[in-house]
Amino acid sequence: MSGILGYAGGYLGSGELLKILSLGENAHITFNWFHLLVTVAAVSALSVCASAFPALKAAQMRPTDAFSRI
Numbered sequence: 001m002s003g004i005l006g007y008a009g010g011y012l013g014s015g016e017l018l019k020i021l022s023l024g025e026n027a028h029i030t031f032n033w034f035h036l037l038v039t040v041a042a043v044s045a046l047s048v049c050a051s052a053f054p055a056l057k058a059a060q061m062r063p064t065d066a067f068s069r070i
Helices: 002-022 033-059 063-068
Strands: none
Touching: 002 033
């Protein structure tokens, strides 16, 4: 979901930035499904990698040790 929101934010933000910089008259921004899919895949992979280490570490702990660290 964050990949889609990031892509949409960049897409919309770039159009507004071009208007502010007075470059919007000659610029043509295109929507590309491939770029959207790559963005979603990259964000998903990064999310899995970022959550794997804490999850593996927590899986090796006893529940009483985990609660004593809070």
